Amino acid sequence: MKPPHLADRILRFFCSLDQLEEIQGDMHEEFAYQLRRGSERRAKWRYWRDVLGFVLSFALKRRSTEYSTTYLTNPTMIRNYFKIAFRNLVKNKTFSAVNMLGLALGLACSLMILLWVQDERSVDAFHANKNQLYRIYMREYFSGKMQGVIWTPGPLAEELKKSIPEIQYATPYEWVSDQTFSVGTKVHKQATNSVGPDFFKMFSYKLLQGTADAALNDRNGLAISRRMAELFFGSPEAAIGKPIRFDNRTDLRITAVFENVPANSTLKFDCLRNWDAFVADGNDWAKGWGSTDPLTFFMLRADRNGVPADPAKVEAKMQHLLDKFNRDEGKPFHTELAMQPFHEYYLNSTIKDAHMDGGRIEYVRLFSFVAVFILLIACINFMNLATARSAKRAKEVGVRKVVGAMRTVLIGQFIGEAMLLTVCSVLLAVLFVGLLLPSFNTLTGKQIELPIGGFSFWGVLVGLTLLTGLLAGSYPAFFLSSLSPIRVLKGSGPSSGLKGNTQSTWFRQGLVVFQFSLSIILIVGMIIIYRQVEYVQTKNLGYDRENLIYFPVEGDLKKNYEVLKTELSQLPGVRQVSHMTASPASNGSGTEGISWTGSDPNDKVRFTPVGVGYDFVKTMNLKLADGRDFSTAFPTDSTGFLINEAALKVMGFKHPIGQTITWGNRKGTIVGVLKDFHFQSLHSTIRPLIAYLRETRPDGNVLVRIKAGQTAEALAQLETVCKKLNPNFPFTYSFTDQEYARQYQSEQVVSRLSNYFAFLAIFISCLGLFGLATFTAEQRTKEIGIRKVLGASVVSIVGLLSQKFLKPVAIAIVLSSPVAWWAMNQWLQGFAYKTDIEWWIFALAGALAVLIALLTVSFQSIKAALMNPVKSLKAE
Amino acid sequence: MKRGYLGEFEEIVLLTVAVMEGGAYGVAITHEICEQTGRAVRLNQVHAALERLEDKGMLKSEMGEPTAERGGRRKRLFTTTAYGRRTLQEIQEVRESFWAKLLNPFRPATSL
Numbered sequence: 001m002k003p004p005h006l007a008d009r010i011l012r013f014f015c016s017l018d019q020l021e022e023i024q025g026d027m028h029e030e031f032a033y034q035l036r037r038g039s040e041r042r043a044k045w046r047y048w049r050d051v052l053g054f055v056l057s058f059a060l061k062r063r064s065t066e067y068s069t070t071y072l073t074n075p076t077m078i079r080n081y082f083k084i085a086f087r088n089l090v091k092n093k094t095f096s097a098v099n100m101l102g103l104a105l106g107l108a109c110s111l112m113i114l115l116w117v118q119d120e121r122s123v124d125a126f127h128a129n130k131n132q133l134y135r136i137y138m139r140e141y142f143s144g145k146m147q148g149v150i151w152t153p154g155p156l157a158e159e160l161k162k163s164i165p166e167i168q169y170a171t172p173y174e175w176v177s178d179q180t181f182s183v184g185t186k187v188h189k190q191a192t193n194s195v196g197p198d199f200f201k202m203f204s205y206k207l208l209q210g211t212a213d214a215a216l217n218d219r220n221g222l223a224i225s226r227r228m229a230e231l232f233f234g235s236p237e238a239a240i241g242k243p244i245r246f247d248n249r250t251d252l253r254i255t256a257v258f259e260n261v262p263a264n265s266t267l268k269f270d271c272l273r274n275w276d277a278f279v280a281d282g283n284d285w286a287k288g289w290g291s292t293d294p295l296t297f298f299m300l301r302a303d304r305n306g307v308p309a310d311p312a313k314v315e316a317k318m319q320h321l322l323d324k325f326n327r328d329e330g331k332p333f334h335t336e337l338a339m340q341p342f343h344e345y346y347l348n349s350t351i352k353d354a355h356m357d358g359g360r361i362e363y364v365r366l367f368s369f370v371a372v373f374i375l376l377i378a379c380i381n382f383m384n385l386a387t388a389r390s391a392k393r394a395k396e397v398g399v400r401k402v403v404g405a406m407r408t409v410l411i412g413q414f415i416g417e418a419m420l421l422t423v424c425s426v427l428l429a430v431l432f433v434g435l436l437l438p439s440f441n442t443l444t445g446k447q448i449e450l451p452i453g454g455f456s457f458w459g460v461l462v463g464l465t466l467l468t469g470l471l472a473g474s475y476p477a478f479f480l481s482s483l484s485p486i487r488v489l490k491g492s493g494p495s496s497g498l499k500g501n502t503q504s505t506w507f508r509q510g511l512v513v514f515q516f517s518l519s520i521i522l523i524v525g526m527i528i529i530y531r532q533v534e535y536v537q538t539k540n541l542g543y544d545r546e547n548l549i550y551f552p553v554e555g556d557l558k559k560n561y562e563v564l565k566t567e568l569s570q571l572p573g574v575r576q577v578s579h580m581t582a583s584p585a586s587n588g589s590g591t592e593g594i595s596w597t598g599s600d601p602n603d604k605v606r607f608t609p610v611g612v613g614y615d616f617v618k619t620m621n622l623k624l625a626d627g628r629d630f631s632t633a634f635p636t637d638s639t640g641f642l643i644n645e646a647a648l649k650v651m652g653f654k655h656p657i658g659q660t661i662t663w664g665n666r667k668g669t670i671v672g673v674l675k676d677f678h679f680q681s682l683h684s685t686i687r688p689l690i691a692y693l694r695e696t697r698p699d700g701n702v703l704v705r706i707k708a709g710q711t712a713e714a715l716a717q718l719e720t721v722c723k724k725l726n727p728n729f730p731f732t733y734s735f736t737d738q739e740y741a742r743q744y745q746s747e748q749v750v751s752r753l754s755n756y757f758a759f760l761a762i763f764i765s766c767l768g769l770f771g772l773a774t775f776t777a778e779q780r781t782k783e784i785g786i787r788k789v790l791g792a793s794v795v796s797i798v799g800l801l802s803q804k805f806l807k808p809v810a811i812a813i814v815l816s817s818p819v820a821w822w823a824m825n826q827w828l829q830g831f832a833y834k835t836d837i838e839w840w841i842f843a844l845a846g847a848l849a850v851l852i853a854l855l856t857v858s859f860q861s862i863k864a865a866l867m868n869p870v871k872s873l874k875a876e
Numbered sequence: 877m878k879r880g881y882l883g884e885f886e887e888i889v890l891l892t893v894a895v896m897e898g899g900a901y902g903v904a905i906t907h908e909i910c911e912q913t914g915r916a917v918r919l920n921q922v923h924a925a926l927e928r929l930e931d932k933g934m935l936k937s938e939m940g941e942p943t944a945e946r947g948g949r950r951k952r953l954f955t956t957t958a959y960g961r962r963t964l965q966e967i968q969e970v971r972e973s974f975w976a977k978l979l980n981p982f983r984p985a986t987s988l
Binding site: 030 | 901902903906907918919920921923924939942943945946947949950951952
């Protein structure tokens, strides 16, 4: 017979622990006594009464704390945890430093990448109407293929507003060009563009003067930036309403001043002209549907609650919008319109499967992966070193367990220690980032600042700390807390409790393999990216881009071109002079309106047209596959064409010279075939090119081939001649090779960044290896001593110690090579012209990894091998 | 009053502990008091008194052997301290001196 259970529970709950035993014992004894004396019911009733009596008396007085047990959050224990953690750090200075440095470097690297990614994502995201803003792109179907084009016909913006009611605003956006402006004696070139009157109503470029409605309504109006206003007028206030002379031929009036365009805007301009004025200014093509040149942006109408119209519906409506504009001679036109959210273009600028996807986003993804990789490597270091050192802490764990620590408490302690170290590392990492950010900015061409004041930044830091601490601390914590106190405490040697613990050895080896795999992937990536960038920069483009200068045909140069050419040709530093309607390094325009004998009217091919002057082939240093260059000796050349080999392939002529080509109302014969050359970046294949003679009214750029090694003299001479012939315009010029290299800026940045990151990854991995080697050497001191006494040579001992570390590295090479190959192959798909991935790259990366690992380990192993055996053996 | 004040119930508990000579613990004391005085004393009252006496320094205690009846729990065995014993003695002396001064000692009330 037992006393009532519930009453017992109540007693236990209210009674202080130190009294419980005695009181409960008394109660039970009394119960038994009562049971002997009387009925069970009576005994139970008395029991209840007594319990309540006790509970009441307990409630009236305080509980004694003198004998309370310790618990996890007891201040004494916490102080003890901190003390032990600190002593451990100080005792193993090398380990702690290696650990902290590795983690801090990894964290700094991840933080930096995080900041960069955030910055990349913030581009174009500042527009208030960002969810309603879209850009148009075209899908062109020809010869069974599909091609994405971002250039659109000029009248498209107006047409969109007219025929799709969901579209509230739309504007064309021309290409930015440097134009000359003058006020009094001040003459400057400014980045100029032409947009529709809706522009400021759509985009959040802050207006300092003028209103969004009126800024671009006036044909003679001009909206300028604060910078430009200060340059010409001193201040935005002074600028508004003032006249300004454009291109030394038209007088415009300042109708608005906007704040300088922020760095995270993809649209960059100093001043904006009215679109109609631009069209009237000799750009009649922009009235027709045949030519494509400007970009087109639009804004969806929002309902009263601010919910924008359904984009899918709008896209469906616009898809066949172009069909009704029989662009050429009633032939069906295979172009569809599509749209993309405006702010997504920056990261997704290539077209894949009929949608805009890929581009910079791939770098964002790539670097996000790299960030995770490096953080992982650093965490693994931490885990490795902590488990390796567990032998030293095994005794502590044993004693703690014997004294009564529960496993959860121990796990908490070790994860806490990891957290402590992580917090220190994070602070160190923030310091690193702060110091390195300026050079990182120059490298990437960004203006990233450390958002010290940002709430989210600290949130991310705390999150990163927790994540890293947990990740890095979890294995050691679980491993150490699982140790059996008997095994740990009974043994005599420092590691006897852990001897033969093959599982943890395997785990450590596995981690090293993983770490080195990641490092090798990064090294392979680094080599291939470097080779591709080299390839791009040294590739024979089919023309000579060295010593080729070009400058715009503007102002009086248009009518004086003949004189200019004659005068320039006579300069000692100049070899050849010509001109072309585009820039030599990048020509993206296109036309479908070309037909030839035997061309299929239903199969539109997009040609890149270029108007050129005499001596074009010689100036560019192009090679002719057939025929000849335009020449003054043949008056019929004024309607002649030069085509490239790609165009010849499309046309399919066996004997191209003399064949007739029609382009609009221009009909002429082919006079020569150019060998293919790259007039666009190597991301795209060489397109069909058609060159026509445009000697009478030159436009675009004057090309000047100068003599090697006389650049400075030639430039001075050029400037004198231009100033004389075109006094109202400042002389500006570009080097073709520099402009060419500019197209690969992001690749160059990626190349350099991947160098740093690969280096960092291997460095952090080596820190870990170094730590492990130190540990092993320390653990095997006696073994080495005995081996030496028995006659082992230094070399054999170094070999013995190194061998252990080479195996995981070798496995890592085998595992990581296919992964690296796959990843880099994916990256190279983005180039139409690319280097090959060769086997020796993997061999090199592997050899590098082995060499570095060996160097790292050998420092410790040589040290251990050289040690005097007397010293290591006498201490017992 | 020089000595620590003792309530009547405390005095009885203290006396009982002294009488029981080492075998004094909660239940035993309670039963002893019940038997000697015929009062319906409760365990928690005795415990409270014991605790107060220990606080006053008149009792000391130590844990004894566990018994099966108690579910393997130990007893807390109380013994009087010198201070406790002296206090009892003084109380008795005070009483006796009063009894001695009684001119007409009480006779058993045989006839009334």
